Amino acid sequence: MNKTVNQKAWFLVLPVLILVAFSAVIPLMTVVNYSVQDTFGNNQFFWAGLDWFDDMLHSDRMWNALGRQLMFSAIILAIEVPLGIFVALNMPKKGFWSSFCLVVMSLPLLIPWNVVGTIWQIFGRVDIGLLGYTLDALGIDYNYTQNILDAWITVIVMDVWHWTSLVALLAYAGLRSIPDAYYQAAKIDQASRWAVFRYIELPKMAGVLMIAILLRFMDSFMIYTEPFVVTGGGPGNATTFLSIDLVKMALGQFDLGPAAAFSLMYFLVIMAISWVFYTVMTTLDKRDGK
Amino acid sequence: MAKITLDNLAHSYLPNPQQESDFALKELNHDWVDGEAYALLGSSGCGKSTLLNIISGLLIPSQGRVLFDGKDVTTAPTADRNIAQVFQFPVVYDTMSVRENLAFPLKNRKMDTAEIKRRVQKVAAMIDMEAQLDHKARGLTADAKQKISLGRGMVREDVNALLFDEPLTVIDPHMKWELRTQLKKLHHDFGHTMIYVTHDQTEALTFADKVVVMYDGRVVQIGTPQELFERPAHTFVGYFIGSPGMNLFDAQIDGNVARVGDATVQLDGSYAATGKTQLGVRPEFIRLSSGSDGIPATIRRIEDVGRHKIVRLDVGGKEISAVAAEGENIAADTNRITFAPGGINVYADDWRITPQGAAA
Numbered sequence: 267m268n269k270t271v272n273q274k275a276w277f278l279v280l281p282v283l284i285l286v287a288f289s290a291v292i293p294l295m296t297v298v299n300y301s302v303q304d305t306f307g308n309n310q311f312f313w314a315g316l317d318w319f320d321d322m323l324h325s326d327r328m329w330n331a332l333g334r335q336l337m338f339s340a341i342i343l344a345i346e347v348p349l350g351i352f353v354a355l356n357m358p359k360k361g362f363w364s365s366f367c368l369v370v371m372s373l374p375l376l377i378p379w380n381v382v383g384t385i386w387q388i389f390g391r392v393d394i395g396l397l398g399y400t401l402d403a404l405g406i407d408y409n410y411t412q413n414i415l416d417a418w419i420t421v422i423v424m425d426v427w428h429w430t431s432l433v434a435l436l437a438y439a440g441l442r443s444i445p446d447a448y449y450q451a452a453k454i455d456q457a458s459r460w461a462v463f464r465y466i467e468l469p470k471m472a473g474v475l476m477i478a479i480l481l482r483f484m485d486s487f488m489i490y491t492e493p494f495v496v497t498g499g500g501p502g503n504a505t506t507f508l509s510i511d512l513v514k515m516a517l518g519q520f521d522l523g524p525a526a527a528f529s530l531m532y533f534l535v536i537m538a539i540s541w542v543f544y545t546v547m548t549t550l551d552k553r554d555g556k
Numbered sequence: 557m558a559k560i561t562l563d564n565l566a567h568s569y570l571p572n573p574q575q576e577s578d579f580a581l582k583e584l585n586h587d588w589v590d591g592e593a594y595a596l597l598g599s600s601g602c603g604k605s606t607l608l609n610i611i612s613g614l615l616i617p618s619q620g621r622v623l624f625d626g627k628d629v630t631t632a633p634t635a636d637r638n639i640a641q642v643f644q645f646p647v648v649y650d651t652m653s654v655r656e657n658l659a660f661p662l663k664n665r666k667m668d669t670a671e672i673k674r675r676v677q678k679v680a681a682m683i684d685m686e687a688q689l690d691h692k693a694r695g696l697t698a699d700a701k702q703k704i705s706l707g708r709g710m711v712r713e714d715v716n717a718l719l720f721d722e723p724l725t726v727i728d729p730h731m732k733w734e735l736r737t738q739l740k741k742l743h744h745d746f747g748h749t750m751i752y753v754t755h756d757q758t759e760a761l762t763f764a765d766k767v768v769v770m771y772d773g774r775v776v777q778i779g780t781p782q783e784l785f786e787r788p789a790h791t792f793v794g795y796f797i798g799s800p801g802m803n804l805f806d807a808q809i810d811g812n813v814a815r816v817g818d819a820t821v822q823l824d825g826s827y828a829a830t831g832k833t834q835l836g837v838r839p840e841f842i843r844l845s846s847g848s849d850g851i852p853a854t855i856r857r858i859e860d861v862g863r864h865k866i867v868r869l870d871v872g873g874k875e876i877s878a879v880a881a882e883g884e885n886i887a888a889d890t891n892r893i894t895f896a897p898g899g900i901n902v903y904a905d906d907w908r909i910t911p912q913g914a915a916a
């Protein structure tokens with residue numbers, strides 16, 4: 267077949283190029299630009315090479331923030347995934363109460379991050395907050411602004427409250443797609459409740475659970491607003507996660523060079539992890555599709 | 557293995573059934589003889605799956621009893637009935653290997669390892685899957701998965717019955733024959749009681765010793781394939797079994813003479829019929845003729861289906877089918893049809909009636 271050659275066709279790609287350039291390439295390049303330069307103000311920049319990256323790789327501050335970040339993500343995943351599955355398994359299968367549960371569970375997902383932060387910030391206050399006041403009245407020493415453990419517990423419980431529904435809804439969707447015949451066959455085979463979960467429900471949920479874990483991991487790995495509103499990263503630096511630290515460095519201290527190097531490394535970590543998830547998920551799909 | 561007795565059984569999905577039409581399964585008494593192969597045949601929604609689920613214990617009937625060898629199991633859970641069921645869509649445990657799938661029902665019953673091993677080998681040989689024992693079940697084709705579901709039932713050697721709920725629906729046509737032949741062979745070799753639900757008459761007639769035809773929640777006839785063909789007890793059986801189905805002619809019955817339109821037909825006995833009376837004649841028993849004998853008919857079209865020809869005729873505004881042999885010449889001046897002797901069944905209100913003084 268003869269195709270007409272017309273180089274003007276390139277113009278058709280232009281809108282996408284412009285869109286991607288403004289939304290991703292240019293901002294990213296600005297950050298790259300900052301990461302290899304130093305400035306003493308007055309908009310004067312000096313070439314700094316890879317010094318900032320070197321600095322950051324040897325900075326305790328960054329490693330500590332990364333450590334806290336990984337711990338936070340690990341804890342909330344360890345709670346939200348099993349809890350979400352548990353909730354999904356116990357939700358009504360059909361009828362009015364099933365819809366009711368779905369609506370109630372979706373509610374936390376619809377609340378903006380800083381509102382969630384504010385709710386829990388007030389909720390946990392010892393003087394006027396329902397939770398803080400009650401705990402205090404019960405004689406439990408609870409103060410998230412001064413005690414590191416209390417601050418962590420508050421931030422984690424808040425995240426669990428906000429996001430477990432997401433895992434539960436995805437797991438529920440996975441469960442609903444299992445034909446009744448599987449349960450009937452399991453009954454006939456005298457499978458125990460655990461065996462039904464292990465050999466029927468879990469394999470059928472594997473796909474959606476991977477998505478749930480990916481979403482929850484990425485979201486928690488980039489978390490900023492909620493802990494910032496509740497604890498401001500404190501007490502001390504106890505709940506200063508990567509994003510909070512980055513904002514402090516870039517906008518608080520105005521250390522643009524180190525902050526840019528920091529964000530690029532942050533970006534690479536996220537890319538790497540996403541790639542791992544993607545690879546695992548596509549292999550799973552292939553294995554299923556065969 | 558066991559004899560399965562259904563005693564006054566009926567089921568309604570409504571909490572408080574008032575009239576007969578509320579019942580998905582109308583009252584029924586039947587014995588399923590130990591070691592026979594039955595097919596449960598009917599169109600979609602006629603209650604055959606309901607009946608199967610009651611036997612397997614997935615559904616508790618709203619009235620009546622189910623007995624296995626005389627023991628009442630009406631409310632016993634599925635696990636206690638010791639039956640095996642193969643479903644429409646193959647159910648295998650994806651993450652297990654074929655071997656683990658076959659061993660699963662035994663493991664759950666806490667059998668010892670050596671015995672499990674022996675039985676799995678034996679069943680694998682029966683279903684011809686010894687070579688794939690260590691494959692993961694998820695990668696297999698639909699028919700292989702269906703064989704595993706079957707194997708999971710057969711591995712329990714003492715099962716009371718093997719139930720099949722349209723097991724070949726998702727199987728490729730060329731594998732259907734293969735699997736059905738294997739099923740028949742397994743039944744022949746091991747003599748399990750088998751109940752096979754299907755809406756495909758070929759499947760039912762080739763598989764079963766006895767076919768149970770259901771229509772609108774009711775068992776309308778139980779019989780051998782030949783009985784269903786020659787003496788359909790209900791017009792539905794005539795219509796549903798056979799290709800094309802039985803022809804029905806509205807007729808007035810008067811003793812041993814039936815009037816169809818203006819023509820008269822001699823019957824083989826004297827009938828006392830009331831209600832809506834019809835003659836049922838299978839296409840195989842209709843003869844084409846010309847002249848003045850028989851019922852007036854005009855040929856609409858002729859379909860050549862290979863082994864024989866199907867002639868579609870117009871009789872008093874109704875379409876009637878006749879079967880003609882492949883080599884038979886169909887005369888252009890055909891204007892009458894007659895009925896072969898012994899090919900006429902008489903129906904009153906859709907049920908077949910027998911001549912007075914004759915045995916059923």
